[in-house]
Amino acid sequence: MRYSIFSVLAQALKGNTGWKPVWRDAELKPAYDVVIVGGGGHGLATAFYLAKEHGISNVAVLEKGWLGGGNVGRNTAIIRSNYLLPGNIPFYERAMKLWEGLEQDLNYNAMVSQRGVLNLYHSDAQRDAFARRGNAMRLHGVDAQLLEREMVRAIAPSLDFDNARFPIAGGLLQRRGGTVRHDAVAWGYARAADQRGVDLVQNCEVTGIRVQGGRVLGLDTAKGFVRAGKVGLACAGNSSRVAALAGLKLPIESHVLQAFVSEAVKPLINGVITFGAGHFYISQSDKGGLVFGGDIDGYNSYAWRGNLAMVEDVCESAMALMPMLGRLRLLRSWGGLMDMSMDGSPIIDKTPIAGLYLNAGWCYGGFKATPASGWCFAYTIARDEPHALNAAFRLDRFATGHLIDEKGAGAQPNLH
Amino acid sequence: MAELDHPFRSALAGAVTAGGQYGRRSACPGVVVSEIHAPGLAMVAARKGRRGDLIAAVRAGFGVDLPTTPRRATGQEIAFVWVGPDQWLALQHPAPKDGMEGLLAPLAGLASLVEVSHGRTLFALTGSRVREALAKGVPIDLHASAFGPGDAASTLVAHIPVNLWQVDDRPSYEFAIARSLAQSFWQWLTVAAAEYGVQFADG
Amino acid sequence: MSEQTSSPDRPQAPQFSVATRSALVGKDGRTGTRGQSCRLPTGGLIERARSHSFTFDGRSYAGHPGDTLASALLANGVHLVGRSFKYHRPRGILTAGPEEPNALVELREGARREPNTRATTAELYNGLIARSQNRWPSLRFDLMAINSLLAPILSAGFYYKTFMWPSAFWEKVYEPLIRRAAGLGRAAGKADPDTYEKAHLHCDVLVIGGGAAGLMAALAAGRTGLRVVLTEQDFRLGGRLIADNRVLDDRRSVDWVAHMAGELAGLPNVRMLLRSTVFGVYDHGTYAALERVSDHIAVPPQYEPRQRLWHIHARRCVLAAGAIERPLVFGDNDRPGVMLAGAVRAYLNRYAVAPGRHAVVFSTSDETAATVADLARAGVGIAAVIDPRASVPHGIEAAARAAGARLIGGGVIIRALGRARVRAVEIRTATGAIERIACDLVCVCGGWTPSIHLASHLGGRPAWSDRLAAFLPAALPGGMAAAGAANGQLALADALAAGAEAGLEAAAQCGASGQPVAVPATDGESTFNAALWRVRAARGKAFVDLQNDVTDEDVALAGHEGFRAGEHLKRYTTLGMATDQGKTSNVTGLALMAEFTAKPIAQTGSTTFRPPYTPVAIGALAGGHRGKEFRPTRLAPSHNWACERGARFVEAGQWLRAQFYPQPGETDWLTSVKREVRTVRSRVGLCDVSTLGKIDVQGADAVEFFDRVYSASWKALPIGKARYGLMLREDGMVLDDGTVARLTAERYVVTTTTANAAKVLQHMEFCAQWLWPELDVQLASVTDAWAQFALAGPCARHLLHKVVDGQHDVSDAAFPYLAAGQVTVMGGLPARLFRISFSGELAYEIAAPAGYGEALWRHMMESGREFGVEPYGTEALGIMRIEKGHVAGNEINGHTTAADLGLGRMLSGAKDFVGRVMAQRPGLMAADRPRLVGLKPVDRQDCLRAGAHFIRAGAKPTGREDEGYMTSAAFSPTLDHWVGLGLLVHGPERHGEQVRAYDPVRGGDVAVEVCHPVFYDPTGERLRG
Amino acid sequence: MRIDCCYCGPRGHEEFVYLGDATVERPNGDPDQPLDEAARQRWVDYVYLRDNPAGAHRELWQHVSGCRAWLVVTRNSLTHAVLQVEAARDVALGRGLHQKPTPAL
Ligand SMILES: Cc1cc2nc3c(=O)[nH]c(=O)nc-3n(C[C@H](O)[C@H](O)[C@H](O)COP(=O)(O)OP(=O)(O)OC[C@H]3O[C@@H](n4cnc5c(N)ncnc54)[C@H](O)[C@@H]3O)c2cc1C
Ligand SMILES: NC(=O)c1ccc[n+]([C@@H]2O[C@H](COP(=O)([O-])OP(=O)(O)OC[C@H]3O[C@@H](n4cnc5c(N)ncnc54)[C@H](O)[C@@H]3O)[C@@H](O)[C@H]2O)c1
């Protein structure tokens, strides 16, 4: 059924009894043309674009828990395309463009909200690094503005400008950046994929990948064996484990990233603000909660929960940047599982096994990529070759040295 | 060596006043701090495979059994604090005339010796509330049942690396802080102990 | 309890003002104290002798010490306290504890305003100021209540289905409206003026909760002599025992609690923390607790924090956090005056407040008997006792009879009537008859939910108990045991026994033994509860989550639309996501979903429990680390002098470094910096470079070690010489550069950049301990031990002569470029001298023991006066290194190889070293990698900016044409125009070519000429001079 | 998280820095060894590829704000339970790969 103000009104009159399930809770069929492993944002988007762009709808998405229960359902929902390196910018800008048309594409309001992303800088060197990035963005047709201190003050007067250990010197602003209602992205893609015939199978963990003669045959799952012409892995934090089922070892470590939300308050912050002298970023949800986060906890983990030291570190940065937050209360903290790659950039590629495709290594930044990731992964699966947009996200780049290391941190995932 | 015209400058100079009181005014401040002026300090690290010989040499030359766990062992004048595997911080106060490297020269060949006398600022802390004040930053257990005279530890206090050891069970402690961070440590201490009153005694 | 704050080290036993408490209250006795029309004349744990005045929404009221804001409001007959989140429905006080979903207020004023403060936990103090929130223009008349009329449209998830058109309207129109309407209270918007602190506490046994179970556990463990910490979130010990009228060993429960508190206070090894909530459980026995040190007074006393964050490290823990009562789901069950029965008992017994005159009790639990008895004792009229069970237990029947109340077995409330206060209920009797009963108080109880949150913080999933209709702890964190109501042991006798046993067991696990503590005898009670998740065919809106306005219909709709998993339900409806985190609603919501989907509750699953247990001020989590104290500050040896000279400082990591030293009359930085550069180039300047990392390296294998960590070979470095070295990461990129000086045969001193000092030391330790532990090499950081000053300029040697003691020959012949040695200065002070130059001038670095650094600096400034010596800061330093084409942090940025930087010749081909192999990957060797060049503006007036990108002359500026970027730029006073360094594709082959330096974010687009990166003295004559 | 440093006792993990997998071996990088495909792959394995197990994980930490020892910590990545802490130096020497280099020329 189509969603619109009219359907909402009509249903209101009927006591909201006529709504249909947002997606069918499908049963697993014996075989599919394509099976996507992982019902997160990327897996669901991939299924949607396989159907929409490539006419491939005999597709299943297998999710070991409930749809959207992974990182797509727990991230701080920031979207931006303010990248530095040529391998990244066009890809993330494509994602941004797709976000901008998402409601219409999906007939689902995921609340894409372009209220701006402001990265603060605190030194001349940082300013120049931001200028470099801003210029790179502009060269690729992406919006970027370099702000001086007083311009930042005008946008965000409640930051600490007067008593800071690392005074704010200015900021890089991408106005088209912003936030999206994260859960709704999963639900919107799920609904749209379902409507195009994709089977979404929950509580269906993949436990084995069968390969024959160098070609993928199918998958063992909690609901039995399923044959698959092609298999796409989109398991985010669990990528190493699932790839290992096919004997692949990845340049990835799994790490916990925490996020935090405060009690809801009346509007306080409009866009997204990131601190340049510590790991901290913050925005305010439409419900009023301040949503914020910082660095990853810093060690391999599959525990989905964080440590106290990081909570304190993030709150110290919060107070250093915005001393007015002192009396607001932290309501909830949680953790997600990051597939931290060795150069901090993702992989969307074929694998040495024919018919097996990999989408992984998103680190803490894969949410913003969701539409483009799904779009490119669908292309790569359908055409058996990468699209120009994901051509740099190769699996063999670690061997060849064509790394995409935005931070220049080297082969140490917890530093990215 | 003639007494230099140009004086040694404490890392705390300008930040503290001798005899000064900080925080709550009190006839008997709960925390009494002093700086141990210009101590002699050296890092002593056993050369590869020479730990045993080093221990013997220190025993023979200084009458001290080098601790092999985080403790401080004292001799006549010198003390050795374990700071890491096969590594000690040797300290003597007042500093020996020829510097610590001179004093420890007999150990050459068995250990690498590095004079760091000016690298650390030494705080001596005592007072009836010193444990409570320290608990606000020191993450390790300083309770009498867990940490006593002679025990030592290296840890982080308010993001500042410290070496500390307990001197006696009044209790008194000494803290060695990187010189460049001494004022930050002092700042933390005066805030942490403010409610008990802090006296900066002349060391 | 007095207004003095309780200091953590002096735990105070709770002081009860029970002397005045008498058993029964006369019928007309309710006028109570000064205008507190609903205060009972006697009883309660309040200090009647003193009163506190406070205001709510601008009106003044009075209460007593011992009150919460909620109890004081109720004492004054105030029930309407807030508005709900979505529909702006009038709301009152539901609970008497931290689980409160409704009674949220803005507490305090100005910079201390705290939105969303639960009135039920806010301790009353004299002068307290509170306001209602989320209403406009007033609490009684809230225009946003129109949302209630739109409710059919505003069903769960409606916003996902609309507001899609036109697209641009979302940010411009719809969203701002939604944002303004959402949110609860208003933040202060000003810097928090109070302070917070952190502290560590170590113990053997931590007991969480000071109710019956916790007190017993603490005593049992405490008597073994172990270190025990008891935390209680309330400002009084006792838990339910001070809310209920119970008898333990012939003592009234409040007296028993006082007695226990006394026992515990007598044990020096037991520490009691009141007002202290354990809010999080972390790995390996770490518990986070928040102590509200000064929240119960208007302003924290001087030198004391508002709140303290405790890191508790405990070997064992007893979770005795009690249980939380559940409301019932019926029509308009959110009306002010509908209260939890247990809360009503707390208000009656603990606070001596009657929350109404005519009560209806609607409960599924056998505890009704106690509620009825307490109401009757307080003289509250009981209009009806409604129990949905067809056969009502005897106890309840007896209690109702004793109170003269009508008992309605098999009945339910289908709707509450009234707006700002309940005035009647509509009930359906067992026969189906609908009836209306007037009342101003509805006491509801739908059973109890054990407080298992902390048992689940490490991910252990709780287990559903059909018997209790609740989740119980399962898979607890290591070292934790649960006891009492938190463990489903609801009956007092069970809770006491379980507490005593858990305390002893925890002690035993720590290796201590003791005598079992005698468990007091109690009056019997039945704790049976018949689960009723909702009243069917109710009328009006039936709320499950009161704060987020989630109704049973919303739950049904979620199920209908496929959001059936517990976690889907939560996210789609927002059930349990409000400030109370669903403490009173989660279980009911899950049970309803199970009912709608015809699945067992166990299968729907609980949602995930996450810290914090109750919300925690962000300021408390930051402690003192804010403002200037956010991070420690490292001060260089000349800092003091630089301050005197009015230097400007710049942050370099944790260091503060002098950026430049303005002189009188200089108004802009460039003037000062130009002067500093000219001074160095023409006379002599002095710069504090102590911040560079310095590592003392000794050992027989030190050279071998350097050969492996640095790219070049060190075997030929003679004693008394220094050399520049490059270190790679194992992935082949440059990690750091610096110098190595050989002091003696087996002793070296290494310098690193300021930024990488810590990283390089760690890396070297990694190499020494893990990669090559067989090498004899010892490392020690000596950064802080030495003050190190660069003296640079043509007159540097003249100055040096005045500083270094006469016996040392520092002539060019005796001490040539790159010489290094030990000297004495200023008449006997041992120092180290290095002839190295970053500026390109004749230059030395002198290192002296840091305590003499300032003296040495002053001495050099004085003795250099005749040569016109001046200090120079990091800015001038930076300009001169650019003039000299030296790479620094801007170029060594983790993206560059040695070859990129023109340093490829420094990679030895004859030995293994870190990064050697990976640097040979095609991607790192590609000919088209941007490489180091110099840049000058074609029009010498133009200004260059680091961060500009290079575009081929004549090409359109697009990503495809991007050929590199300017890494560093500076105005060169020496050349009198801007100069830059940059990384340019095929750069070294393009000297002489013109390219565009394109800088759209700063409006720059300058033609630049590519040149050799060394602008100044390319042959290095000056530094060898 | 608390790590029981084999020298200092249990300390908060914030006193440590983390490096990662301790099971990867640095291959021989001597220039006289041929850098064939297999050798290249060994290097890629060492620098980039990780087992990333969900369960027991041997990993390198340095007690950087304590005794500065590098440690090999065996920790369960699902539960964070620390199973074993060893001095990295001892582990490395125990591998027996390490011989004294030939004296410097
Ligand atoms: C706290 C936090 C904050 C973040 N903030 C941002 C941000 O602001 N901006 C941003 O761009 N990114 C952010 N991210 C990163 C972003 O969330 C992720 O990169 C992105 O969601 C990953 O892609 P996904 O949505 O497909 O992953 P997921 O949602 O994790 O999907 C993977 C799915 O695979 C399933 N799966 C795994 N193994 C199996 C198996 N064997 N069988 C079947 N199914 C399996 C999982 O259950 C899961 O549902 C953040 C992440 C976190 C945790
Ligand atoms: N008859 C019934 O049906 C019934 C039902 C429920 C409870 N009860 C009564 O409950 C009591 C059970 O005793 P109990 O000790 O288990 O529970 P309790 O509720 O009496 O005590 C729990 C205490 O823990 C404190 N607490 C909770 N979470 C905390 C945290 N995170 N940090 C610090 N403090 C925290 C609470 O403030 C409370 O004081 C008995 O008195 C019993 O009669 C009876």
Ligand SMILES: Cc1cc2nc3c(=O)[nH]c(=O)nc-3n(C[C@H](O)[C@H](O)[C@H](O)COP(=O)(O)O)c2cc1C
């Ligand atoms: C952007 C965003 C906003 C959130 N807002 C709230 C909130 O207002 N209330 C709440 O209880 N949780 C909020 N959460 C956290 C979720 O409750 C939940 O903790 C998170 O999605 C992770 O799931 P888990 O805790 O079930 O593992 C929010 C999460 C995100 C990503």
Ligand SMILES: [Zn+2]
């Ligand atoms: Zn250690």
